[in-house]
Amino acid sequence: MFNPNPVAWFEMPVTDMQRARHFYHHVFAVEFEMLEMGTDLMAMFPFDHAKPGSSGALVQGPDYEPCSKGCMVYFECADVAPLxxxxxxxxxxxxxNKTSIGEHGFIGMFLDSEGNKVGMHSQQ
Known part of the structure; x- marks a missing residue:
């Protein structure tokens, strides 16, 4: 059966883990759990298994390259504008900048410190 919220995990490529962690900590005020998996270094976004939605990680490794084209991750937030x-x-x-998408709320987009194109979404 297809899950109506199908994303289970995301990985965002980075070239400079310290710079990327600083960027996401500054914008979203998140703390990361660090993990090494083989040749990859991962900074795990917080995740609460008791709540709906997914989580992911910043990943630095030989098979990861930041990109401004392709799939986009949208982070849900209370209000896009202050972030x-x-x-x-x-x-x-x-x-x-914060842009209305009608009954679906608001979005905004940015390039992160590594060059990934990322979106934000809020209902207000």
Whole structure:
């Protein structure tokens, strides 16, 4: 059976783990759990198994290359605007200010410190 919320995990490539961790900590105020898996270094985003949704990790390794094209991850937040305001100060580049998507809420987009295109979504 197909899960109506099908994403179970995501991995975001990084070239400089310290810089990437600083960027996401500054924008989203998250702490990361570090994990090494073979040649890959992973910074795990927080995850609560009792709540719906998924989590993922920043990953630095030989098979990971940041990209601004392809799949995008959208982070859910209470309000897109105040988080987007932190992006450039943290070393990213703002691509799309808070924009209405009608009854589905609001989105914004940015390039992170590593060059990945990332989105944010909020209902308000």
């Amino acid at each position: 987007l305001a932190k992006v450039e100060h943290a070393g990213g580049k703002l691509l799309l």
